[in-house]
Amino acid sequence: MSKGQVGAEQRLVTPGMVVGPSSGKRAGSGMIAEKIEFIATRVGWLHEQNNVVSVSPINSAYMPRSGDLIVGFVAEVRNNLWFFDVNGPFQALLPMSLAPWKVEFGSTRKHLGIGDAALARIQEVDEPHNMVLTMKGVGLRRLNEGAVLSIPVNLIDTLRGDNNSMVSRIRDVTDCRIIVGDNGRVWVHGSSDDMRVARELIQTLNQEGHKNTFESAVKALENERGEH
Amino acid sequence: MVELVPSLLRQELNRLAAEGQRIDGRGHFDVRDVHLEVDCLYNAEGSAKVVWGDTIIYAGVKFEIRTPWPDRPAQGSLMCGAELRPVAHRKYEPGPPSPESIELGRVVDRGIRESGCIDMGELCIVPGEKVWGVMIDIHVLSDGGNIFDAAGLAAIAALRTAVVPAERFDVGEDHTLKVNGTPIMASFKRAGGRFVYDPREEEELGGDERIHITLGDEGHLHSLQKGLKGVFTPEEFAEILAVAEQKCSELRKMVAEKEGN
Amino acid sequence: MGGYGDVKLLREDGKRLDGRAIDEMRPVTIEAGVLPAADGSAMVTHGLNVAVAAVYGPMEAHPRKIQRQDRAVIDVRYNMAPFSTGDRIRPGFNRRSREISKVTAESLESVVLVERYPRSKIRVEIEILAAEAGTRCAGITAASVALADAGIPMRDMIVGVASGKIEDTVVLDLDKAEDNYGQADLPVGILPNTGEIAFLQMDGDLSVEEYNLAMEYNHKAAKEIHEVMVDALKRRYEGGEA
Numbered sequence: 257m258s259k260g261q262v263g264a265e266q267r268l269v270t271p272g273m274v275v276g277p278s279s280g281k282r283a284g285s286g287m288i289a290e291k292i293e294f295i296a297t298r299v300g301w302l303h304e305q306n307n308v309v310s311v312s313p314i315n316s317a318y319m320p321r322s323g324d325l326i327v328g329f330v331a332e333v334r335n336n337l338w339f340f341d342v343n344g345p346f347q348a349l350l351p352m353s354l355a356p357w358k359v360e361f362g363s364t365r366k367h368l369g370i371g372d373a374a375l376a377r378i379q380e381v382d383e384p385h386n387m388v389l390t391m392k393g394v395g396l397r398r399l400n401e402g403a404v405l406s407i408p409v410n411l412i413d414t415l416r417g418d419n420n421s422m423v424s425r426i427r428d429v430t431d432c433r434i435i436v437g438d439n440g441r442v443w444v445h446g447s448s449d450d451m452r453v454a455r456e457l458i459q460t461l462n463q464e465g466h467k468n469t470f471e472s473a474v475k476a477l478e479n480e481r482g483e484h
Numbered sequence: 485m486v487e488l489v490p491s492l493l494r495q496e497l498n499r500l501a502a503e504g505q506r507i508d509g510r511g512h513f514d515v516r517d518v519h520l521e522v523d524c525l526y527n528a529e530g531s532a533k534v535v536w537g538d539t540i541i542y543a544g545v546k547f548e549i550r551t552p553w554p555d556r557p558a559q560g561s562l563m564c565g566a567e568l569r570p571v572a573h574r575k576y577e578p579g580p581p582s583p584e585s586i587e588l589g590r591v592v593d594r595g596i597r598e599s600g601c602i603d604m605g606e607l608c609i610v611p612g613e614k615v616w617g618v619m620i621d622i623h624v625l626s627d628g629g630n631i632f633d634a635a636g637l638a639a640i641a642a643l644r645t646a647v648v649p650a651e652r653f654d655v656g657e658d659h660t661l662k663v664n665g666t667p668i669m670a671s672f673k674r675a676g677g678r679f680v681y682d683p684r685e686e687e688e689l690g691g692d693e694r695i696h697i698t699l700g701d702e703g704h705l706h707s708l709q710k711g712l713k714g715v716f717t718p719e720e721f722a723e724i725l726a727v728a729e730q731k732c733s734e735l736r737k738m739v740a741e742k743e744g745n
Numbered sequence: 746m747g748g749y750g751d752v753k754l755l756r757e758d759g760k761r762l763d764g765r766a767i768d769e770m771r772p773v774t775i776e777a778g779v780l781p782a783a784d785g786s787a788m789v790t791h792g793l794n795v796a797v798a799a800v801y802g803p804m805e806a807h808p809r810k811i812q813r814q815d816r817a818v819i820d821v822r823y824n825m826a827p828f829s830t831g832d833r834i835r836p837g838f839n840r841r842s843r844e845i846s847k848v849t850a851e852s853l854e855s856v857v858l859v860e861r862y863p864r865s866k867i868r869v870e871i872e873i874l875a876a877e878a879g880t881r882c883a884g885i886t887a888a889s890v891a892l893a894d895a896g897i898p899m900r901d902m903i904v905g906v907a908s909g910k911i912e913d914t915v916v917l918d919l920d921k922a923e924d925n926y927g928q929a930d931l932p933v934g935i936l937p938n939t940g941e942i943a944f945l946q947m948d949g950d951l952s953v954e955e956y957n958l959a960m961e962y963n964h965k966a967a968k969e970i971h972e973v974m975v976d977a978l979k980r981r982y983e984g985g986e987a
Contacts (some may be wrong), residue, residue, distance in 0.1 A: 578822060
């Protein structure tokens with residue numbers, strides 16, 4: 257919430273709410289200009305930065321963009337490609353040629369089967385319903401251990417913090433490996449106890465994220481666990 | 485819609501089971517928070533709302549007057565139905581009642597019917613002419629796991645607080661429905677290779693077979709159902725049956741408390 | 746609309762049987778985010794009516810024949826629970842619920858920015874748990890709040906509200922008896938920001954003057970309900986008074 261905040265007061269807007277005159281400004285996301293006024297299209301916090309007025313939504317579905325780092329589950333396997341559930345409205349396609357292994361035609365199932373998880377990047381989005389993934393790149397791989405948790409995509413920035421400061425603190429305090437996907441899926445790996453702590457923390461974020469109580473939950477955990 | 489089962493989820497459930505743990509930190513026979521509210525729906529003659537973890541279920545009781553079946557001229561009837569409508573979860577699709585909906589309704593129905601808590605003879609108004617038909621409808625609004633136990637609890641609580649609308653049908657005075665007993669269901673799910681009580685959503689998604697046990701006030705069995713792929717041993721059943729007795733009597737107390745209000 | 750004049754619906758003092766003034770609405774309460782399994786949800790009580798709405802999506806539109814290449818379709822199901830009325834309703838779709846679902850979907854498509862989600866569908870499930878006249882309006886209001894709660898972009902929300910005529914008098918927000926024995930019912934869906942109308946049905950008998958007065962009442966009531974809708978969304982995300 258620190259970025260782009262003009263003035264201390266935060267204003268919650270709802271769809272259809274007139275936010276103010278549109279003259280000399282541009283409508284950002286969550287905002288449309290009708291005649292001479294800006295109208296909010298989503299529930300969220302009002303932002304204004306560089307003359308762009310936008311809403312940072314309190315809830316939002318994942319809309320894939322090229323370059324996104326995602327945690328996906330294999331939903332379908334063909335002889336030369338995989339279809340992934342990436343938490344978006346449509347499945348994404350990983351061709352054999354963009355897998356991190358040398359894959360022979362017909363042997364795709366040996367590398368990734370239905371239900372398997374992988375860390376991938378969105379290579380290309382033609383239209384929201386036509387997405388290509390790649391697993392060629394540093395760190396992109398099949399996820400063989402750990403658990404995949406979900407958070408609303410609008411809370412990703414809160415979980416990561418500025419320059420990933422928050423997720424680093426969470427890694428330290430929970431003793432877990434954590435990767436935050438742009439698609440609202442979070443990969444967590446550690447001992448069962450540590451993973452439960454991480455899971456509870458992310459649950460707190462899911463329930464309380466909009467109230468900015470997440471940071472105090474992390475701090476409380478740091479104090480508690482730091483004593484051991 | 486068939487839900488995708490993540491391989492990592494099954495793996496994690498296995499690991500947790502081996503360590504005697506559960507995904508949300510519960511003991512394997514612990515229950516989530518359960519809230520019961522009765523008499524909460526205008527227009528229903530008996531009603532209950534159950535919030536069980538992330539599961540939310542309403543049950544409503546309606547009465548109708550009908551002619552008795554020829555072979556049972558002095559007996560009324562009882563029917564319990566459930567609908568898993570698409571409101572309750574992304575996975576439920578529109579269309580005619582699914583096999584899952586029908587199973588849910590019938591398992592709850594059997595538990596109540598076979599416990600004998602409703603005396604069908606008491607539902608007779610004029611033998612051979614007029615009897616009461618009692619209908620319990622179960623409406624699942626949010627499926628967060630273990631809808632069977634929540635549905636069973638809502639149904640019996642709605643039934644036990646129902647008022648027979650005799651005045652509206654011009655057959656005497658309104659009176660509370662006589663219900664002799666409180667059959668309660670306890671459900672178990674194999675998750676990570678062992679049984680847990682009151683499965684949450686992840687345990688249902690990544691687990692195997694489920695077993696539903698309905699017990700009456702005396703601890704007698706009134707309905708059993710094994711659902712989904714999987715097999716279990718007699719020893720496993722003996723263990724969960726003992727757990728079920730304790731869980732059912734706790735929930736039976738909850739129903740009695742709500743009736744007192 | 747039922748019989749005319751054979752049932753008294755207005756009292757000597759000019760008030761209605763439940764004590765309301767002719768331009769007085771039944772109490773409305775709204776709660777957002779009531780269903781954990783849904784992407785967005787709301788519960789509306791309007792008088793004794795209880796409507797719950799859940800939103801899922803956007804998701805790929807299935808079956809394929811309903812897909813639109815240039816926009817999302819809104820797939821609405823309005824359903825009355827079997828125990829929601831005096832006599833039990835048999836489960837399943839009937840002609841009435843199909844029609845209401847259709848026109849509700851079309852009104853919501855008029856405010857949701859559907860062109861943002863080509864080939865998708867947004868599922869809106871409206872469940873009526875208790876009915877006492879005015880369920881389609883309570884359903885529209887609930888659906889709007891649920892869509893907002895799900896983060897679906899809309900140029901406005903829609904407020905469901907109705908006026909009608911009893912004993913030759915135009916009144917706001919018919920209750921069960923007034924609906925059964927009144928002379929007209931005019932349920933509408935109003936965009937509170939612009940005053941535009943996205944949902945319109947009517948049955949009975951109204952003069953043009955009576956229609957205009959009924960609409961005036963509807964617009965006034967829509968403003969009041971809209972405040973309750975906004976308040977519900979704010980309470981959910983601001984954490985209320987606490």
